[in-house]
Amino acid sequence: MNHQIFPKVQLGFFPTPVVELKNLSRLLGGPQIFMKRDDLSGLALGGNKTRKLEFILADALAQGCDSIITAGAVQSNHCRQTAAAAAKLSLDCHLVLGGEQPDTHTGNLLLDRLLGAQIHWAGGNRKGQDIPRIFEQLRAQDKKPYIVPYGGSNQLGALSFIHALDELNGQSESQSFSHIVFASSSGGTQAGLVLGKQISGQDYQIIGINIDKDSPGQTGYRQNLLNLIQQTAQLIGENTDFMPQDLILIDDYIGQGYAVIGDLEREAITLTAQYEGILLDPVYTGRAMGGLIDMIRNDKFSLHDKVLFWHTGGAPALFAYAEQLNLS
Numbered sequence: 529m530n531h532q533i534f535p536k537v538q539l540g541f542f543p544t545p546v547v548e549l550k551n552l553s554r555l556l557g558g559p560q561i562f563m564k565r566d567d568l569s570g571l572a573l574g575g576n577k578t579r580k581l582e583f584i585l586a587d588a589l590a591q592g593c594d595s596i597i598t599a600g601a602v603q604s605n606h607c608r609q610t611a612a613a614a615a616k617l618s619l620d621c622h623l624v625l626g627g628e629q630p631d632t633h634t635g636n637l638l639l640d641r642l643l644g645a646q647i648h649w650a651g652g653n654r655k656g657q658d659i660p661r662i663f664e665q666l667r668a669q670d671k672k673p674y675i676v677p678y679g680g681s682n683q684l685g686a687l688s689f690i691h692a693l694d695e696l697n698g699q700s701e702s703q704s705f706s707h708i709v710f711a712s713s714s715g716g717t718q719a720g721l722v723l724g725k726q727i728s729g730q731d732y733q734i735i736g737i738n739i740d741k742d743s744p745g746q747t748g749y750r751q752n753l754l755n756l757i758q759q760t761a762q763l764i765g766e767n768t769d770f771m772p773q774d775l776i777l778i779d780d781y782i783g784q785g786y787a788v789i790g791d792l793e794r795e796a797i798t799l800t801a802q803y804e805g806i807l808l809d810p811v812y813t814g815r816a817m818g819g820l821i822d823m824i825r826n827d828k829f830s831l832h833d834k835v836l837f838w839h840t841g842g843a844p845a846l847f848a849y850a851e852q853l854n855l856s
């Protein structure tokens with residue numbers, strides 16, 4: 529199949545495990561719940577960006593680049609994994625982070641610095657609006673910079689999740705999932721899973737929980753996702769008859785907006801920690817699991833369903849949200 533011919537560099541350890549969350553299922557009186565542990569992808573505390581970077585940075589190396597530029601929020605997991613990958617591949621790493629330099633460096637920001645990344649503070653521009661300026665600065669210094677897009681969500685990033693679905697399909701625990709639920713934000717994960725499902729002929733429902741109401745670019749997130757699905761299909765020479773109405777992107781759990789933690793996230797993080805011993809993150813997986821728990825309570829699944837929650841990582845950010853977790 530065409531998606532298998534793309535070069536990649538090894539950055540993580542795959543396959544990531546699939547585990548069953550029996551205590552949580554029992555507590556909720558709901559369907560069987562499984563979890564794909566991409567938080568254990570192995571690169572500097574893990575996460576879903578490791579998969580994307582294996583393909584994207586192979587392209588950077590093939591082009592002879594010596595520096596990486598990417599962007600994100602101050603607690604970006606994508607930036608932390610990019611910094612780690614750049615360290616391993618002996619590339620300079622420039623991170624363009626939203627906001628102003630804080631007084632204390634914790635969570636992912638601490639790790640970015642430990643991993644040797646150079647940090648550029650971008651004020652309100654957390655989605656990479658300042659990248660072109662830094663790109664030109666590096667060029668003027670005779671560097672060969674390579675831009676990794678926001679969230680690693682270009683065609684190569686999405687391609688990695690076609691591979692991830694192949695990986696899941698090959699795991700013995702994964703015979704008959706009915707639904708795959710995950711946090712969706714820059715789109716690479718969802719676009720890859722949607723195409724992977726089509727290519728492998730599985731009939732999972734692919735359910736993205738939207739965690740951010742401001743999407744990058746001029747068009748809405750839904751349209752960005754549809755574009756990325758089309759572009760990725762083109763990259764691998766697949767025809768896709770994917771229809772906009774088949775995209776399942778749930779906007780019900782955005783709450784007070786990106787990275788604002790509320791009761792939904794607090795409960796999901798606490799239950800998953802205390803019933804399963806598994807750490808979710810405050811921004812993405814806490815919100816997506818909160819959505820899944822709410823859907824189970826509202827009988828959106830039957831007792832015969834087998835629901836896979838794709839754990840996309842992010843727990844290092846917990847330390848930056850210590851106060852907002854309200855632990856008594």
Ligand SMILES: *Cc1c(COP(=O)(O)O)cnc(C)c1O
Pocket residue numbers: 575576577605606679681711712713714715716717718809812813840841842
């Ligand atoms: C980036 C990220 C996501 C979202 O994945 P996209 O491919 O950007 O949609 C989900 N969870 C975590 C922890 C992330 O860091």
